[in-house]
Amino acid sequence: MHNFDSLITVCDFLENSARNFSDKTGLIFEDKEFNYREIKKQSDLIRDFLIKKTNKGDVVAIFLPNIPEIIFSYFGTLSSGCTVLLVPTNISDKNLIFQIKKIKPRFIISQNKYNGKFKRVGISAENIIDIDYISNEKSVCIEKRIVNPEDPSTIMFTSGTTGEPKGVKLKHQNVVSATKNIIHFLNWNSEDLDVNILPLCHSFGLGNIHCAFAVGATTILFRDAINLKKIIRVIVEKKVTTFASVPAILRLIVDNYMSEFKECGRFLRFVQTNTSFLEEELIKKIINVLPNTDLYYYYGLTEASRSTFIALNKNLGKIKSVGRPLDGVDLKIIDTKGNTLGPMNIGRICIKGNHVIEEYWDNKEASLEIKNGWLCTGDAGFLDKDGFLYFFGRNDDIINVSGEKVMPEEIEEIARNFPGVKEAVAVGVADNILGERVKLFVVPSNDVFNKNLLLEKIKKNLENYKIPKEISIIDKVFYTDNGKIQRNKVRDYYAK
Amino acid sequence: MDNEIREKIRNIFIKHFNLSTESFDFGKNRSEFENWDSLAHLQLVSDIEDIFKINFEMDEISEISKPEDLLVLVVKKENAQF
Numbered sequence: 001m002h003n004f005d006s007l008i009t010v011c012d013f014l015e016n017s018a019r020n021f022s023d024k025t026g027l028i029f030e031d032k033e034f035n036y037r038e039i040k041k042q043s044d045l046i047r048d049f050l051i052k053k054t055n056k057g058d059v060v061a062i063f064l065p066n067i068p069e070i071i072f073s074y075f076g077t078l079s080s081g082c083t084v085l086l087v088p089t090n091i092s093d094k095n096l097i098f099q100i101k102k103i104k105p106r107f108i109i110s111q112n113k114y115n116g117k118f119k120r121v122g123i124s125a126e127n128i129i130d131i132d133y134i135s136n137e138k139s140v141c142i143e144k145r146i147v148n149p150e151d152p153s154t155i156m157f158t159s160g161t162t163g164e165p166k167g168v169k170l171k172h173q174n175v176v177s178a179t180k181n182i183i184h185f186l187n188w189n190s191e192d193l194d195v196n197i198l199p200l201c202h203s204f205g206l207g208n209i210h211c212a213f214a215v216g217a218t219t220i221l222f223r224d225a226i227n228l229k230k231i232i233r234v235i236v237e238k239k240v241t242t243f244a245s246v247p248a249i250l251r252l253i254v255d256n257y258m259s260e261f262k263e264c265g266r267f268l269r270f271v272q273t274n275t276s277f278l279e280e281e282l283i284k285k286i287i288n289v290l291p292n293t294d295l296y297y298y299y300g301l302t303e304a305s306r307s308t309f310i311a312l313n314k315n316l317g318k319i320k321s322v323g324r325p326l327d328g329v330d331l332k333i334i335d336t337k338g339n340t341l342g343p344m345n346i347g348r349i350c351i352k353g354n355h356v357i358e359e360y361w362d363n364k365e366a367s368l369e370i371k372n373g374w375l376c377t378g379d380a381g382f383l384d385k386d387g388f389l390y391f392f393g394r395n396d397d398i399i400n401v402s403g404e405k406v407m408p409e410e411i412e413e414i415a416r417n418f419p420g421v422k423e424a425v426a427v428g429v430a431d432n433i434l435g436e437r438v439k440l441f442v443v444p445s446n447d448v449f450n451k452n453l454l455l456e457k458i459k460k461n462l463e464n465y466k467i468p469k470e471i472s473i474i475d476k477v478f479y480t481d482n483g484k485i486q487r488n489k490v491r492d493y494y495a496k
Numbered sequence: 497m498d499n500e501i502r503e504k505i506r507n508i509f510i511k512h513f514n515l516s517t518e519s520f521d522f523g524k525n526r527s528e529f530e531n532w533d534s535l536a537h538l539q540l541v542s543d544i545e546d547i548f549k550i551n552f553e554m555d556e557i558s559e560i561s562k563p564e565d566l567l568v569l570v571v572k573k574e575n576a577q578f
Binding site: 065089090093113114116117197199223224225226227228229230249252255256257422445446483 | 514519526527528529530531533534535536537542545546549554555557558559560
């Protein structure tokens with residue numbers, strides 16, 4: 001059993017495993033393997049370099065893809081007493097400028113291949129440190145810095161489906177609390193072998209690194225989720241026990257590699273996925289293909305990592321739920337006036353717990369959403385009488401048709417699976433009588449698309465109030481840097 | 497026809513990854529691109545399917561690791577249509 005008491009800051013995840021599992025392989029990437037001692041050594045090189053060049057509390061941005069160096073840089077920066085700004089490498093130039101101006105990091109740890117991007121957005125070369133340069137610097141620093149639980153550890157920007165992106169400021173104690181909760185619920189242990197295909201610059205992927213490192217498990221890191229066949233082959237060959245993926249990738253795996261994925265079920269203890277729309281049909285397919293593997297679904301935000309969990313295979317009667325809050329997490333649903341709602345009433349989801357942030361980075365207005373420890377999310381949902389949460393979608397995206405709440409994903413899912421549809425976006429538009437009505441935008445993939453046939457299909461599958469009153473053909477959809485649909489932007493753009 | 501396909505694919509890449517003409521190279525590996533991640537990969541493949549009116553198998557999509565791979569696949573599929 002792992003000793004949780006020794007986990008005080010994020011740095012302890014690596015410190016402890018380097019002490020307790022020093023010769024054990026902690027990380028596998030392509031043909032390279034690193035034991036925990038080596039990971040610590042690489043991380044210490046970065047720590048020593050930064051201690052000499054920074055003051056405690058400075059922010060250091062990490063701009064790296066999924067390679068071992070992002071992990072070395074992350075732990076090295078944290079143990080230098082600096083705060084990490086994790087920047088996705090697929091970020092748009094506009095958002096990169098926004099983040100850099102907002103945070104003003106002391107340095108950006110990156111690779112030469114991104115220099116063109118930095119030059120394009122006007123970032124001075126003296127602020128950029130090539131990761132290979134640090135790794136080859138052998139000088140030792142004797143100064144040590146104390147890192148405290150209440151120190152900020154990480155800043156990650158939320159994608160901002162509406163408004164400008166918000167800098168989520170996580171403290172060490174928030175991350176430690178979330179990690180302990182997840183480890184406890186999923187029973188992560190040192191025998192686990194995890195395949196991580198998720199971007200480590202986001203909460204889901206990074207959270208799995210936290211769990212694996214905190215218990216001394218082994219991570220097989222993938223650069224991306226492109227070669228699904230290889231990922232599945234590795235799961236079988238290496239006898240991988242834990243795997244996490246977004247629903248879209250699980251869908252591709254199930255649709256294209258059903259028999260190969262079945263083989264994975266011999267070894268996988270669990271598969272985790274998150275709160276993107278997960279249709280019932282896909283859940284049932286996965287449970288059917290992996291009958292001895294737990295399928296965990298969670299609800300969480302960067303601001304309040306993995307607040308609820310459900311093992312869908314063990315709760316078939318609650319298959320549309322995102323689960324119950326983990327230990328130490330409180331949930332409530334409020335109405336527009338801030339009153340707490342009873343079971344089965346849809347409202348705004350609020351979360352409280354040690355894993356919840358106290359404030360956003362330099363954003364007083366957004367920080368007003370956190371009161372007395374309660375984070376009032378922008379998400380809509382309800383709790384049932386057993387305390388299971390049902391996630392309804394972004395509060396801003398919910399379409400209110402004469403008091404009936406419509407989740408756009410439900411309509412979009414049917415449209416996307418219809419012949420000739422490449423992309424579909426459902427939005428609410430003003431209606432004199434209903435308040436709002438559903439409008440569906442479709443990007444056709446070919447000439448086969450027939451608007452009337454799609455409407456018939458939707459009518460057969462959904463309640464009357466969810467049926468679009470209008471289907472418009474468009475040529476493109478707007479996404480955030482994380483690939484989330486910007487529904488309001490689509491609606492406003494095509495309203496012109 | 498192959499040259500025409502080559503030119504089209506070059507332009508798709510330049511537009512998709514916001515590249516300068518001189519920095520594009522058919523032999524450049526995926527990891528050498530600034531932002532060729534899973535999402536960009538699927539969007540790229542989807543664009544190419546639409547433009548050339550062809551369909552890729554999942555295995556083919558998985559194996560694409562440089563622009564050259566896509567070029568070879570498109571040429572093969574286009575030639576098969578004639």
